[in-house]
Amino acid sequence: MTAKLRVKKVYKIFGDRPKEALALLAEGESKESIFQTTSQTVGVQNASFEVDEGQIFVIMGLSGSGKSTMVRMLNGLIRPTSGEILIDGDDVASCSGSKLRDIRRNKIAMVFQHFALFPHRTILENAAYGLKVKGVPAAERNAKALTALEQVGLSSWAHSKPADLSGGMQQRVGLARGLATDPEVLLMDEPFGALDPLIRREMQDELLSLQATLKKTIIFITHDLSEALLLGDKIAIMKDGRIVQIGTAQEIVSNPADDYVAAFVADIDRGRVFTAETVSSEPSVMQLNTDTAGDAVRTMEDQNLNAVYVMDGEEIAGVVTYQQAATADRDSGPSDVHLSDVMQTDYPTTDMDTQLADLYGAASGGLPIAITDADNRLVGVVEPEAVFAQLSVPSETAESDEADASTAPENTELKLEDAR
Structure with missing residues (x-):
């Protein structure tokens, strides 16, 4: 398959002394010790991965792991300290402002966790907003927005206001807005994190159903391992700004890269990960x-x-x-x-x-x-x-209760604000 997105040795240091922090990272210093000695925050360190065209690539991690920093670098909201982020060969990390605006308008769309709908606009107007920003004429953008609403099952609500819709329906509007611009790459930053479990599962199924038809290149951010395993063609697990493992759901559950990943997958329902x-x-x-x-x-x-x-x-x-x-x-x-x-x-x-x-x-x-x-x-x-x-539960998992608690991540359902 063809790689749509390539991330090569990306670092992001927050602070006014990034070179000093990079030098300490090269010497093997930890994120915590670098902050203590330099007051520089390591957001992402040495991240590399590729996303094939038409693939759902999930970036999973807990609070402070760097996943939200990563997705914001992918669309240029945050510039990396070093490294390359290539979309069809164009480097988002170093391109000009005009080129970045062109990439955002024509190749990338983003779906946020908190919907970000305009309460005074109709559902159709919300879905068409990205097209309006691009300067698409009203008749054309409304037609495309209505098609996107049909894809998510909300065409009959086109003239309603967001307040008339449930949380799950509002998130579908956010998804429709992203789809209306027909992006080549769809970035989804914990889009279902604010939904209750039942609606969340419905939205996950909805996304998989849409993807079977649309075959978009999707980068999906989540703190929930179960969601990552369900949705991801490939999954990257992050900790302290580093990617500690990339693989399919089966690869990660069968062969966790370290104790941190092993603690994550210990309680996963293997029957929902593996297939015939x-x-x-x-x-x-x-x-x-x-x-x-x-x-x-x-x-x-x-x-x-x-x-x-x-x-x-x-x-x-x-x-x-x-x-x-x-x-x-x-x-x-x-x-x-x-x-x-x-x-x-x-x-x-x-x-x-x-x-x-x-x-x-x-x-x-x-x-x-x-x-x-x-x-x-x-x-x-x-x-x-x-x-x-x-x-059956592997013997290593059966002994996990005796493992050092310092290696075990927090509850994967715990929703905390992602640190930088």
Whole structure:
């Protein structure tokens, strides 16, 4: 894929002696000690990452981690002390004021946590505001704003005022305003942080649904790890201005980079992070018209399987267990039993994207779960033990209560004002 945004070795020091702070960072001094000795605040240090076009890239961290400083540098509200921020090759960190205004007008839009709606303007006027700033004629901007409101399900509220809408609906207006300008990059700074949990989850689902169609490049800021894991194609976890790990949700939960990240993921519902694809394996199959119960027994013994799928050409005919095949083969003589006499035609199926939490019931039945594609072809299987193994708590997590409390982050649901 093509990288839409590249961040290269970005630092941000707040204060009038940034070179001194940078020198101390190079010597390995901590953010806290630098502040104590120089009164300079390290906002971001040595941050590098790439965001592919059409990707949701989540930057996650607690209060003071540097995530809000980072997103403000991405659109030029704050200039970095050093480093590059490239959007399609244009360096937001060092470009001229006129070039920065052009990037903001044509490539970037931002959605804020607190909606930032004008109370005296209609919903349509609020959604069209970014287009008005760009100088788009009234008829054109209203048409584009109405399209954006339709995308978020609020076209019927176009002539209402913000006070008439719930918090979740107001946030949808903020999202529509961002979409109306048709930005190439959408920056979302804790957009759902002020919503109650139920509405927040609805907005998360709404964003994923919109992204499936619009395929925008989105940088999403959050303090909530569960939200990050749900939304992010890639996730960057920040601490003390540093990015401590970048990866997919599965990579971060499976292989936390350090004790800090491990403490975050200890209580995560793994069933909502991993999918059938995560634990799938290549299917071993028998052919209905050529193989026998004896063939199935030997295959399962050789591959240490409890059951195997039976195919009629490219279609699934059924599944046969070791007990069924072995009993029939023993009672009727070697390799004499047709698979149709021992297989069962009722079997569990799923697709690659199904979360493991939704497979627990099927796995409890003991049969391998058939993974099928859009044409109902068998493309993999999920063995029950693979589901249970992935859902089980790792031993390191089980011992987390004994870990040094200094390495454990605060509650990921705790909402604090992000420090610089």
